[in-house]
Amino acid sequence: MISYxxxxxxxxxxxxxxxxxxVFLLIHLVPGDPVAVMLGDWASPADEEALREQLGLNLPLTQQYLNYWLGLVQGNLGQSLFFNQPVSSLIGERFPYTLQLALSSLAIALLISFPLGLWAALKAGRWQDHMAMTVSLVGVSIPNFWLGPMLILAFSIGLAWFPVSGAEQPWAWVLPSVTLGTALAAILARMLRASLLEIFHEDYIRTAQAKGLSAWGVYGNHALRNALLPVVTILGLQLGTLLGGAVITEVVFDWPGLGQLLVESIQRRDYPVVQACILIISVAYITVNGLTEIVYAALDPRIRLAK
Structure with a gap:
């Protein structure tokens, strides 16, 4: 485990x-000047040059690159060009919102997908199975940028049950979480059904049934645990994506997370914030996938023995 x-x-x-x-190279190659964005169209060339020198943007690209990584090694993510405050404080303010959205979306997805996938597998080939898979297909097919506004029209504007946007009110997380969780639930339900149907034909399932175990003992304890292995893989990949910030959903619902911060920073050419956001997203994605392998080993003893 230590070597792993x-x-x-x-x-x-x-x-x-x-x-x-x-990211550093690409964002510096994209057309646009952060100084011009900050000062506006009426700034004099002298003011622009002074601000560019103050921010260190007049240095050669290689020197800016070295300064960026030297700062990261020391735990310094840099200074926001637009907000004029440490990037780490901006990330610290926004990341809890993204984490809350990711976990609530995951919880909704699990609550929907596991009963739906198990029900479809137990009723394979019947109308219940066809109905469950049709529902999951619709869930996969609906894009977030369409589902989000439809939920706002129905439940925020029409019924006035939930706030339209923001994160200040207590139930503001519900609609963005449902928007993200629906697609994930559809993917997990289909994966769980396929995995369970494969497991149901294994010899140890027939042996457990021959011993007279209850339906929960056979399907819940034996089949479901082994069927979780491919589901855990998908779950880890999707959780990494959610932690990285679901950009479209956060923009639609004006959710103050990393995704919205990233979009705003790209528009403002705020180089340090963009670099930090994408770096945090990549580290979160890699870490979650690493933790997924640990869960994999806990579910399957063969993997533990192979390590």
Whole structure:
């Protein structure tokens, strides 16, 4: 396990360096000047040059790159060009909202997908199975940028049950969580059904049934645990995506998370914030996938023995 954690740490460091370097180069190649965005169209060339020198944007690109990584090694994510405050404080303010949205979306997805997938597998080939898979297909097919506004029209404007946007009110998380959780639930339900149907034909399932175990003992204890292995993989990938900030959903609902901060910073050409957001997203994604492998080993003893 120690060697595995060391490999995970090396992978996180290497991929973070690659992602950070690519983002640094690409964002500096994109047309647009942050100084012009900050000062407006009527600023004099002298004011622009003074601000560019103050922010260090007049330095050669290689020097800016070295300064960026030297700061990261020291735990310094840089200073926001637009907000004029440490990037770490901005990330600290926004990340809890993204984490809340990701966990609530995951909870909704699990509450929908597990009963739906198990029900479809137990009723395979019948009308219940066809209905469950049709519902999941619709869930996969509906894009977030359409479902979000429809939920706002129905439940915020029409019924006035939930706030339209923001995160200040107590139930503001419901609609964005449902928007994200619906697609994830559909994917998990289909994956769980397929995995369960494969497990149902295994010899140990027939042996458990021959011993007279209850339906829960056969399907809940034996089948479901082994069927979770491919589901855990999908779950880890999707959770990494959610933690990275579901950009479209956060923008639609004006949710103050990392996704919205990233979009705003790209528009303002706020280089340090964009680099930090994408770096945090990549590290979260890699870490969640590493933790997924640990859960995999806990579910399947063969994997523990192979390590």
């Amino acid at each position: 954690l060391m490999r995970l740490g090396i992978n996180v460091a290497f991929i973070s360096w690659v992602v950070g370097s690519l």
